Amino acid sequence: MTPLDLNNIETQYFTFAHPPDELILESKETLGPITLAYETYGELNKNKSNAILVFHALTGDANAAGYHTGAKKPGWWDAMIGPGKAFDTNKYFVICSNVLGSCKGTTGPTSMSPKTGKPFGLSFPVVTIQDMVAAQKCLIDHLGIKKLLSVAGGSMGGLQALKWAVIYPDYVASTIAIATNTRHTAQQIALHEVARQAIMSDPDWQNGDYYGKSIPARGLALSRMIGHITYMSEQSMEEKFGRKLIGKERLGFDFSHDFEVESYLKYRADNFVQRFDANSYLYLSKSLDYFDLAEDADLKTVFSKARCSFLVISFTSDWLYPSYQSKQMVKALKANDLDVSDIEINTNYGHDAFLVEVEGQSKLISHFLDRISKEITYA
Amino acid sequence: MTPLDLNNIETQYFTFAHPPDELILESKETLGPITLAYETYGELNKNKSNAILVFHALTGDANAAGYHTGAKKPGWWDAMIGPGKAFDTNKYFVICSNVLGSCKGTTGPTSMSPKTGKPFGLSFPVVTIQDMVAAQKCLIDHLGIKKLLSVAGGSMGGLQALKWAVIYPDYVASTIAIATNTRHTAQQIALHEVARQAIMSDPDWQNGDYYGKSIPARGLALSRMIGHITYMSEQSMEEKFGRKLIGKERLGFDFSHDFEVESYLKYRADNFVQRFDANSYLYLSKSLDYFDLAEDADLKTVFSKARCSFLVISFTSDWLYPSYQSKQMVKALKANDLDVSDIEINTNYGHDAFLVEVEGQSKLISHFLDRISKEITYA
Numbered sequence: 001m002t003p004l005d006l007n008n009i010e011t012q013y014f015t016f017a018h019p020p021d022e023l024i025l026e027s028k029e030t031l032g033p034i035t036l037a038y039e040t041y042g043e044l045n046k047n048k049s050n051a052i053l054v055f056h057a058l059t060g061d062a063n064a065a066g067y068h069t070g071a072k073k074p075g076w077w078d079a080m081i082g083p084g085k086a087f088d089t090n091k092y093f094v095i096c097s098n099v100l101g102s103c104k105g106t107t108g109p110t111s112m113s114p115k116t117g118k119p120f121g122l123s124f125p126v127v128t129i130q131d132m133v134a135a136q137k138c139l140i141d142h143l144g145i146k147k148l149l150s151v152a153g154g155s156m157g158g159l160q161a162l163k164w165a166v167i168y169p170d171y172v173a174s175t176i177a178i179a180t181n182t183r184h185t186a187q188q189i190a191l192h193e194v195a196r197q198a199i200m201s202d203p204d205w206q207n208g209d210y211y212g213k214s215i216p217a218r219g220l221a222l223s224r225m226i227g228h229i230t231y232m233s234e235q236s237m238e239e240k241f242g243r244k245l246i247g248k249e250r251l252g253f254d255f256s257h258d259f260e261v262e263s264y265l266k267y268r269a270d271n272f273v274q275r276f277d278a279n280s281y282l283y284l285s286k287s288l289d290y291f292d293l294a295e296d297a298d299l300k301t302v303f304s305k306a307r308c309s310f311l312v313i314s315f316t317s318d319w320l321y322p323s324y325q326s327k328q329m330v331k332a333l334k335a336n337d338l339d340v341s342d343i344e345i346n347t348n349y350g351h352d353a354f355l356v357e358v359e360g361q362s363k364l365i366s367h368f369l370d371r372i373s374k375e376i377t378y379a
Numbered sequence: 380m381t382p383l384d385l386n387n388i389e390t391q392y393f394t395f396a397h398p399p400d401e402l403i404l405e406s407k408e409t410l411g412p413i414t415l416a417y418e419t420y421g422e423l424n425k426n427k428s429n430a431i432l433v434f435h436a437l438t439g440d441a442n443a444a445g446y447h448t449g450a451k452k453p454g455w456w457d458a459m460i461g462p463g464k465a466f467d468t469n470k471y472f473v474i475c476s477n478v479l480g481s482c483k484g485t486t487g488p489t490s491m492s493p494k495t496g497k498p499f500g501l502s503f504p505v506v507t508i509q510d511m512v513a514a515q516k517c518l519i520d521h522l523g524i525k526k527l528l529s530v531a532g533g534s535m536g537g538l539q540a541l542k543w544a545v546i547y548p549d550y551v552a553s554t555i556a557i558a559t560n561t562r563h564t565a566q567q568i569a570l571h572e573v574a575r576q577a578i579m580s581d582p583d584w585q586n587g588d589y590y591g592k593s594i595p596a597r598g599l600a601l602s603r604m605i606g607h608i609t610y611m612s613e614q615s616m617e618e619k620f621g622r623k624l625i626g627k628e629r630l631g632f633d634f635s636h637d638f639e640v641e642s643y644l645k646y647r648a649d650n651f652v653q654r655f656d657a658n659s660y661l662y663l664s665k666s667l668d669y670f671d672l673a674e675d676a677d678l679k680t681v682f683s684k685a686r687c688s689f690l691v692i693s694f695t696s697d698w699l700y701p702s703y704q705s706k707q708m709v710k711a712l713k714a715n716d717l718d719v720s721d722i723e724i725n726t727n728y729g730h731d732a733f734l735v736e737v738e739g740q741s742k743l744i745s746h747f748l749d750r751i752s753k754e755i756t757y758a
Contacts, residue, residue: 027632050501126632184642186616187608193641194604196634201597203582218580222601225573229566234701237565243671251669253406253505255575255661259668261565262572280633290630292622319698322613 006066006082006089009075011037011105016138023134029125033114036139037062037105038097041081042089044143049376051145052094053136054081055153055160057354058227058284059276061104064096065089079358086362089135092149092369099160099214100135101127101284103277109208121279122208129156129291133163140171149373152365154354155321159291162329166293169307174372176365178313179354180301180326182332183292188320191230192285195223198276208279218309220278221269228268233317234349237261242251300331309339309375311368313361315344315353341368383450385445385468388454388486390416395517402513408504411494411673415518416484417476421468423522428755430472430524431748432515433460434532434539434607436733437606437663438655440483443475444468454684458737465741471528471748476518478511478539481664482656485514489590489656491505500658501587508535512542512553521549528673531744533692533733534700535663538670541708545672545684553688553751555744558697558733561678562671567699569610571664574602576658581591587658596744599657600648607647612696616640678711688718688754690747692740694732695725720747 015035022032039062044051054064056076064083068073075096081087087094098106109124116123140148151164151172155210159178165175200204202219210216229237241261245251250256257263257336292303312330314323323344330342345360354361393415401411418441423430433443435455444460446453454475460466466473477485480503488503495502497698519527530543530551537559565573578584581598589595611619620640624630627637636642673681691709693702702723709721724739726732733740 029632122634126634165487183622185613186620186622186638187611187613189607189622189638190604190616190640190644193636193638193644194601194608197604197645198577198601200634201581201601222573222577222580225569225576226605229569229573232566234564234566237569241565243565243568245561253408255501255505255579255665257572259565259568259572261569265569266573266576286634319613 008069009039009066011039011062013037014139014142018098025125025131026128027126031125034107036097036135038095038139039063041065041094042092044093048145051095051148052087052150053148054094054096055157057155057157062096062098086365097136097139099132101280101287103280104373109279109283110143119211121283126286127283128287129159129163133160137168142222148172149376150174150369154178155180156288157249165306165308166302167195169305172308173376174309176311179315179318179321179351181321182294182329189289191226192289195226195285196282198222199282216278220273223281224269224272225265226266230320231350231352233348235317236350237346238295300335303332304337306338309372312342315346316344317348318351320351387448388440388445389416390418393518393521395439404504404510405507406505410504411584413486414478415514417474417518418442419738420444420473421471421553423472427524430474430527431466431529431531432527433473433475434536436534436536441475441477454470465744479514480506480659480666482659488658488662498590505665505668506662508538508542512539516547527551529555529748533557534559535667541672544687545681548647548684548686552686555690557692558700560692560700560729561673561708563598563668568668570605571668575606575661575664577601578661580642589671595657596652599652600661603648603651604644607644609699610729610731612697612727614727615729679714682711685717688751693723695723697732699730699732
C-alpha cells in the first residue's frame with residue numbers, strides 16, 4: 001500500500017499517558033492512559049507542512065476516507081478527501097481521529113477502566129470539546145507536526161476546528177468551520193436533552209451498566225430518529241418522502257407504519273443501534289451542549305487569540321445550525337482583522353448539506369487550501 | 380349564572396347515537412354511542428345566527444374560556460374569548476367541544492367499550508379529522524343551529540375548521556384558520572412518529588392496555604418534550620432560556636440537568652403526564668398525520684366546495700406549520716374567487732403564537748367577525 005492508495009485503509013492507534021501520566025480534563029478530573037483511533041490519507045511531506053486535521057461529527061469515526069479492506073462503503077467524507085478532491089491527498093496529508101468519549105476505537109465509556117477492569121460506563125468522566133482537542137494535540141505532537149496547514153470539520157467537527165484555532169493558535173495556519181456555531185443554543189440543548197432522556201428512560205439502560213446485557217436499543221433508536229429529523233430540512237423531507245405510503249394502497253387505520261418517512265426513520269434508527277453505543281451518545285451530546293467558545297467573554301475577545309485564516313461555510317436550509325450563527329462568527333472574526341472567507345450555500349439539504357453538497361464546498365475548500373499553502377510560513 | 384358569566388363554567392355532555400345507531404367512520408368502522416364534552420360561552424340569539432364553533436389543538440379540551448368553579452387557570456383560549464374580546468361573548472355564542480379520540484370527556488380510548496365493559500385502549504377505532512367534525516355536526520344539529528357564523532381554530536383546530544368549510548359548506552358562514560395547513564407534511568409526520576414510538580416503546584404501554592396499572596409515563600413525557608420544542612421557535616427558546624444554568628454556578632459535568640431549558644422540558648412533560656392519556660396522544664397524532672384536505676385532487680378543486688369567507692393567519696417563526704403552507708392555501712382559495720383575508724404576523728413565538736399573540740389576532744378576528752355578521756344571510 002502506498003500512502004495514496006485509499007483502497008486498503010487501516011485504522012491506527014496511538015496510546016499516550018499525558019505528563020505526568022494522565023490528561024487533566026476541563027472537569028478537573030484526570031483520565032489516562034488514552035488511546036486515539038486515527039487514520040491518515042496522503043503523504044506527510046519532508047518539512048511536515050502539508051498536514052490537515054479533519055474532525056468528524058457526533059456519531060462519526062476515524063474512517064473519513066477510503067475503504068477498509070473488504071468494506072463496501074467508504075469513509076464518511078470520502079467525497080471530499082482523496083486524489084484531486086477538496087482535501088487533495090496528492091498534495092496534503094489528511095489525519096482524522098475518533099473523538100474522546102466515542103466508541104469507535106478511541107477511549108470512551110465502552111473502554112475498560114484500568115481501575116475496575118470493566119467498561120467505564122457512567123464512571124467515564126464527562127469530556128468536553130476542549131478535552132477532545134487536547135487529546136488530538138497529543139497525536140499531532142506524536143506525529144511531529146508543528147503547524148497544521150488546516151483544521152477542518154462540519155457540525156461537531158466545526159466546534160473542534162474553532163477550539164483548535166483559539167487554544168493552539170501557533171499550530172494552526174487555517175480553520176475551515178462548516179455548518180457549525182460558537183455556542184450551543186437552547187434549542188440544540190433541548191433536542192439533545194430529549195435524546196438523552198430517551199436513552200436514560202429505557203429500562204435496559206440500567207444507569208449505563210448494560211455492557212454484556214441487553215443494550216438500551218429502544219431509547220437509542222428514538223435518539224437517532226430525532227437526530228435524523230434535525231439533519232434534514234423540512235423541504236428535503238418533503239421532496240424525499242412527502243406523504244408517500246409504504247407498501248399500501250390506502251391508509252392502514254392502525255398504528256403500524258403508513259408513510260415512507262416513518263419506515264425510513266425506523267430503518268436508520270435500527271442500523272444506528274447496531275453501530276453506536278448509547279452511553280457514548282450521552283457523552284458526546286453533552287460535550288456539544290457544554291460548548292460555548294466565548295464562555296463569559298464575548299466572541300470578539302475570544303477570537304483575538306486566533307491568528308489563522310478562516311473559511312466559514314453555512315447552508316440556507318440548515319435549521320440545526322442556522323446560518324445566522326455563522327454570520328455572527330464571521331462578524332467577530334472580522335472585528336479582529338482576521339482573514340475570513342465566508343459563504344452561505346443555497347441548498348435544500350439542511351444540516352446534512354456538509355456531507356452531501358460536495359461540488360460547491362469542494363471548489364471553495366480547494367481554492368482556500370491552495371492559497372493558504374502558498375502563504376503559509378513556518379518558524 | 381348568566382350565560383355571560385365566565386366564572387363558573389361547567390362542561391356539558393351530549394350523547395348521541397347517529398342514525399341508525401352508530402357513526403360510520405372514515406375507516407368504515409362504526410362507533411357509538413358517542414359522548415361529546417362541550418362548553419358554551421355567551422347567549423345564543425333568537426334566530427340562532429350568532430354561533431361560533433371553536434376547535435382546540437392536539438391536547439386541548441372543551442374548556443376554551445372562563446373558569447370552572449374553583450379553578451385557578453382559565454380555559455386555553457380565554458385571552459381570545461369573552462366579553463369585549465376577539466370572540467366577543469356579548470355578541471356571539473361560542474361553542475367548544477373536546478374532539479373524538481381525546482380523553483377530556485369525549486369518547487376516546489379511555490372510554491368504556493360497550494362490548495367489553497373495559498376501556499377501549501387500542502380497540503378504539505382510528506379516527507380522523509373528518510370523523511371529529513362529523514361528531515361536532517351532530518352537536519350543532521342538536522343545538523338547532525342551521526348556520527355557524529364562524530368555525531375557528533389554530534393548529535389541529537385549523538384543520539377542523541377547514542374540514543367544516545368543505546364538507547358542510549351550507550352550515551358555515553366563515554372560517555378562521557390559524558397556524559395550520561391543508562396536509563400534514565413529511566416532517567410533521569416524522570415528528571409525530573417519534574412521539575408515538577416513544578410511547579409504544581415504553582414497556583408500561585403494554586400494547587395500550589395499561590388502564591388501572593402503571594401508565595407509560597416515560598414515553599408520554601418524551602412525546603411532550605418533543606412537542607414543546609416544536610411549539611416554540613429557535614428564537615423564543617433562545618430569548619427565554621439561552622444557556623442559563625439552573626441552580627448551579629458552573630456546569631455539573633454529569634448527566635443531571637445543567638440548563639434551565641432542560642428542567643423546563645421536564646417540568647412541562649411531568650405536568651402533561653398527569654393530565655393526558657398516552658393512547659389518546661397516539662390517536663390524535665395519527666388523525667393529524669392522516670389529514671390531507673385535497674387527497675387525490677388538488678387544493679383548488681377541494682376548495683371549490685367551500686362557499687364561506689376565510690381569514691387565514693400564520694406566523695413568521697412558526698416552523699411546525701410554516702407560513703408558506705398558509706400562502707398555498709390562500710392561493711387555492713383565491714383561485715376559487717372566495718372572499719379571503721390573510722395575514723402573516725411577525726413574531727418570535729413560533730407555533731405557540733396562535734395562543735399568545737393575542738393583540739394582533741384579536742383585532743383581525745374581531746373586525747372579520749363584525750363584517751361577517753353584517754353580511755350573513757340565512758335561508
